[in-house]
Every structure is written in C-alpha cells, then in structure tokens.
Amino acid sequence: MTETPAPAPGSRAAKPQQILNAARDLFLKEGFGATSMDAIAKRAGVSKATVYAHYTSKEELFAAMIDVECRRTWPELSTPYHGQTDPIEKIREVAQRYVRFIVGGYPVALLRTVAAEASRTPELGRVFYESAPGLGRLRFAELLQVAHARGVLDIPDPLHAADTFLAMLRGDIQLRCLVCMPLPSDEVITAHAKECAERFIRAYAPKASS
Amino acid sequence: MTETPAPAPGSRAAKPQQILNAARDLFLKEGFGATSMDAIAKRAGVSKATVYAHYTSKEELFAAMIDVECRRTWPELSTPYHGQTDPIEKIREVAQRYVRFIVGGYPVALLRTVAAEASRTPELGRVFYESAPGLGRLRFAELLQVAHARGVLDIPDPLHAADTFLAMLRGDIQLRCLVCMPLPSDEVITAHAKECAERFIRAYAPKASS
DNA sequence: GTCTATAAAGGGATAGAC
DNA sequence: GTCTATCCCTTTATAGAC
Numbered sequence: 001m002t003e004t005p006a007p008a009p010g011s012r013a014a015k016p017q018q019i020l021n022a023a024r025d026l027f028l029k030e031g032f033g034a035t036s037m038d039a040i041a042k043r044a045g046v047s048k049a050t051v052y053a054h055y056t057s058k059e060e061l062f063a064a065m066i067d068v069e070c071r072r073t074w075p076e077l078s079t080p081y082h083g084q085t086d087p088i089e090k091i092r093e094v095a096q097r098y099v100r101f102i103v104g105g106y107p108v109a110l111l112r113t114v115a116a117e118a119s120r121t122p123e124l125g126r127v128f129y130e131s132a133p134g135l136g137r138l139r140f141a142e143l144l145q146v147a148h149a150r151g152v153l154d155i156p157d158p159l160h161a162a163d164t165f166l167a168m169l170r171g172d173i174q175l176r177c178l179v180c181m182p183l184p185s186d187e188v189i190t191a192h193a194k195e196c197a198e199r200f201i202r203a204y205a206p207k208a209s210s
Numbered sequence: 211m212t213e214t215p216a217p218a219p220g221s222r223a224a225k226p227q228q229i230l231n232a233a234r235d236l237f238l239k240e241g242f243g244a245t246s247m248d249a250i251a252k253r254a255g256v257s258k259a260t261v262y263a264h265y266t267s268k269e270e271l272f273a274a275m276i277d278v279e280c281r282r283t284w285p286e287l288s289t290p291y292h293g294q295t296d297p298i299e300k301i302r303e304v305a306q307r308y309v310r311f312i313v314g315g316y317p318v319a320l321l322r323t324v325a326a327e328a329s330r331t332p333e334l335g336r337v338f339y340e341s342a343p344g345l346g347r348l349r350f351a352e353l354l355q356v357a358h359a360r361g362v363l364d365i366p367d368p369l370h371a372a373d374t375f376l377a378m379l380r381g382d383i384q385l386r387c388l389v390c391m392p393l394p395s396d397e398v399i400t401a402h403a404k405e406c407a408e409r410f411i412r413a414y415a416p417k418a419s420s
Numbered sequence: 421g422t423c424t425a426t427a428a429a430g431g432g433a434t435a436g437a438c
Numbered sequence: 439g440t441c442t443a444t445c446c447c448t449t450t451a452t453a454g455a456c
Contacts, residue, residue: 015421015422029329030329030330031241031243031326031327031329031330032241032243033241033242033243033244034243034330036448036449036450037449037450037451038448038449038450046422046423047422047423047424048423048450048451049421049422049423049424049451049452049453050421050422050423052450052451052452053421053422054421057450057451058450058451109329111325111388111389112325112326112328112329113326114389115321115322115325115326115388115389116241116322116323116325116326117241118322118388118389118390119239119240119241119319119322119390120240120241120244122390124389125388125389125390125391126389126390126391128389129385129386129389129391133382133385137382160381160402160405163381163382164378164381164406164409166382167377167378167380167381167382168374168377168378170377170380171373171374171377172343172347172373172376172377175339175343176339178321178325178328178335179321179324179325179328179335179336179338179339180328180329180332180335180336181335181336181339192370195370195374196374199374199413199414200413202412202413203409203410203412203413204409225439225440246430246431246432247431247432247433248430248431248432256440256441257440257441257442258432258433258441259433259434259435259439259440259441259442260439260440260441262432262433262434263439263440264439267432267433268432268433
C-alpha cells in the first residue's frame with residue numbers, strides 16, 4: 001500500500017489527482033462508511049468545498065477512485081498472449097505472477113472495499129469485476145485456447161478451466177488476505193504456485209499421452 | 211437471506227435474540243458503518259438503551275452476531291468424516307454441497323461484512339476464519355488423508371490439496387457473489403461442481419494407475 | 421476554483437424514571 | 439431490564455467571500 005503522504009509537493013494544478021489519491025488511501029484503509037469527506041480533503045491538502053467542486057457526492061468520488069485504480073493496477077494480466085513462447089512454460093510463469101499479484105496490498109484492499117459497497121451499489125461491483133478479474137480470466141482463457149489448439153493440453157472449455165486455475169492459485173490465500181490473517185512466507189507462496197501449475201497441467205493433460 | 215421481519219411475535223423473554231437477529235439482518239445487508247444502533251433497536255422492537263444494556267458497544271454487538279452466525283450456518287462442513295463410505299464418492303458429494311453452500315446468501319454476506327471490518331478489527335477476522343472456513347478445510351483434509359491412506363489418491367499434502375479443491379469449487383463464483391454479479395443457473399453450478407471433482411481426482415490420481 | 425464558516429441531520433452513548 | 443429523552447460529537451453538504 002504505497003502511502004502518498006498528503007499535499008503532493010509537485011504540480012499544484014493536479015488537485016483532482018491529489019483528491020483521488022487521498023480518497024484511495026483512506027477508502028481502501030478505512031472503508032467507505034468510516035471515511036469522511038473532511039479527512040479526504042485534509043489528506044489531499046485542499047478544502048472540503050474543493051472536493052465537492054470536483055465530485056458532487058461521496059459516492060461519485062468513490063466510483064471514480066475505483067475506476068482509476070482498476071485501470072492502474074491490472075495491466076499485468078491485461079496484456080494478451082501472442083503465442084510465441086511455450087504455452088506450458090507460460091502457464092507456469094502466469095502462476096507465479098498471479099499469486100504475487102493476489103497478495104499485493106492494493107488488489108486485496110480493492111476487492112475488500114468493493115465487496116463491502118457492492119450490495120448498496122451493484123453497478124460498482126460490475127464495473128470492478130469487468131475491468132479487473134473479468135478481464136484477467138478472458139486473457140488467460142486465450143492462452144489455454146492456444147495450448148488446446150496445439151494439443152499440449154486437452155481443454156474443452158477454456159473459460160471454465162481459466163476460472164479453475166486462477167481459483168486454485170487464489171486458494172486459501174486470498175481468503176486469508178480478505179480477513180486479515182497472517183500470510184504464508186514467500187517460499188511457501190512460490191511452492192504453492194508451482195504445485196498448482198503442475199496439478200493443473202496434470203488435470204488437463206491429453207488423455208492419450210502421460 | 212431469511213428476513214426476520216421485526217418484533218418477534220413469540221416469547222417476550224428473548225430480547226437478546228431479537229437484538230441479535232436485527233443486528234444480523236442489518237449488518238449483513240447494510241454493512242457495519244451504515245447500520246445505526248437506532249435502526250437495530252427499532253427493528254428488534256426495543257429501545258436503544260435496551261440494546262446497550264446487553265451489548266456495551268456497537269463493536270461488541272457485531273462480534274457477538276458474527277460468532278452466533280458462524281456456529282449456526284456452518285454445521286454441514288463441521289461434521290467429521292467417519293470413513294464408512296467410498297472416499298471418492300464422498301468427494302463428489304462434498305463438491306455439490308460445498309458449492310451450494312458458498313452461493314447461499316448468508317455465507318456471502320458474512321464474508322463480505324467481515325472482510326469490510328477486518329482491517330480495523332483483525333481479531334474479528336481471526337474469529338471468523340477459524341470458526342468457519344478454517345474448520346471446513348481441516349475437515350476436508352481429513353477425508354483426503356483417508357483417500358491417501360487407502361491408496362485411491364496420491365496426496366502428499368492433504369491440507370494444501372484441501373485448500374486447492376475448495377478453491378476450485380469457489381472458482382469464479384464466489385468472486386461474483388462478493389461483488390454482486392448475477393449468479394450462474396442451478397444446472398451450470400451442478401455441472402461446475404461435477405467438473406471440478408473429476409479434474410481434482412485426475413490431478414491427484416496415483417501415478418501407477420490411470 | 422478555492423477558501424472559511426456554518427447549516428442541517430444523524431450517529432453513538434447515557435441519565436434518570438419506572 | 440426497559441423505556442423516554444437528551445447530550446455531544448461527527449458527518450454531509452452548502453453559502454458567501456475572494
């Protein structure tokens with residue numbers, strides 16, 4: 001959780017950005033209900049009236065923050081697979097990167113905060129899902145599609161297989177992150193990702209071979 | 211989400227229970243921050259002072275509600291496996307029951323609400339984890355241990371395998387539940403559980419056979 | 421656009437009567 | 439144990455000067 005202290009020392013024209021950063025830090029740390037517009041204004045180094053000049057309500061500011069953070073945080077998984085490298089190797093690589101991504105502070109805090117607010121603002125949940133995890137699973141399904149086409153794996157339903165693999169990788173870890181339980185060590189996480197990749201490959205191995 | 215309308219028509223001596231029910235309905239629906247003690251008192255059909263007579267603070271009432279709901283909602287997964295039936299069949303059965311459990315209104319709302327509060331009250335997250343998902347994975351690992359001992363599966367690390375299987379079953383579904391996205395149909399959910407069970411069995415099949 | 425000051429409402433928690 | 443009434447504080451949102 002990269003803390004952006006308070007009044008950005010740089011360009012004074014970037015007030016909206018300062019406000020968004022402050023909103024992100026506080027909303028993700030304290031939650032929607034527990035964060036006051038006063039606190040956001042103070043952290044951003046502006047007055048409350050200035051905040052309202054840019055975002056007409058607390059909800060709108062929250063939605064804007066979620067939107068910006070989704071676009072900013074997920075570029076890793078959003079880049080399409082071009083098929084040059086070995087799909088199996090690529091799967092192993094994705095496993096490591098995805099697990100590390102999952103345990104990062106921002107993704108956990110974002111999910112937590114969106115989940116908390118989603119029942120009151122379902123639109124928010126949809127925006128979050130489609131611009132983040134929903135996109136990631138589509139990208140990964142593309143990779144599995146290639147593996148299937150080349151015959152190295154047997155995957156009749158790539159989208160479901162993608163969901164299954166990403167879920168395996170989240171495992172117990174994401175749940176523990178969500179409820180603020182201590183995380184496993186880095187070595188354990190690496191071994192977990194490796195184990196998941198190999199089990200997945202076995203589960204979807206072509207029936208002929210092996 | 212079984213709504214318990216308002217003042218329980220029955221025994222008038224059960225005020226604490228009425229308060230807990232009201233707290234559950236409102237906390238799980240609106241979240242901790244957005245629920246007022248006034249609203250809880252009104253829904254329970256008592257005065258606010260009575261609420262404070264039983265629970266000294268909003269946080270204490272919240273913790274009591276979580277504790278009660280965990281004990282009430284999870285009996286299914288908490289019953290140990292006694293080893294009479296075929297472990298493989300038992301795994302298929304658990305798959306179906308677990309997925310249906312996961313998409314239930316209460317478990318989703320509980321997780322959502324606890325996750326939202328956990329960063330401010332980590333103790334709450336621990337209590338929830340250990341009395342609910344943490345217990346479930348231990349129970350399932352016991353079943354896998356039996357399958358391993360009988361040689362029908364090859365599972366060197368039953369606890370990790372349990373995490374993996376339960377995670378597969380949660381798949382994309384739990385995430386969608388958390389952010390209030392529409393759920394798949396009952397048929398799709400059944401097929402999902404079945405597919406997960408078979409893939410899991412393949413991933414952990416003994417190397418000799420197959 | 422930005423500030424200071426304030427209005428208007430609602431929240432958690434308690435006092436005191438019964 | 440339970441209620442009514444209230445204190446005191448924080449919150450969202452706005453008015454008006456610059």
